[in-house]
Amino acid sequence: MAENTHADVKKLTFETAIEELESIVKRLEDGKVPLEESVAIYERGEALKRRCDELLRQAEARVDKITTDSNGKAIGTEPLDVQ
Template sequence: MAEASTADVKKLSFERALEELETIVKRLEDGKVALEESVTIYERGEALKRRCEDLLRQAEARVDKITTDAQGAPTGTEPLDVQ
């Protein structure tokens, strides 16, 4: 199940992954989750955190590639490929 869960995370947008991660954190902080489920959702949370970090690195790389022309307008940007 963990592999399928991780593969599914790789398709999420940054916003969706962050939203789900925040939900997991709240559930874990609440302390009303059984031990086995806590471990399972913690593992998913780790996968979501990695997804968010990857997407942030990609966005940062994209911003780093932006150049400007003589008028200060951005040129040479490359689309962010989140697939």
């Protein structure tokens, strides 16, 4: 795995970040990574997790909730309550 800075994590797409995070989890679960490298990739994984969380929150904020009338017919949209 190439050395990456935490700053470059902010440029990753959700798909790229989650793929790298899954790779890190697999490597750590395998238990064949030296301790020092384990700590470094764990820290990278934490940064990737924060990026994924941030991107998911941004996506949720853009999702509209469809409102319907009593017949189930869509009558409009309103912002999604993300709380």
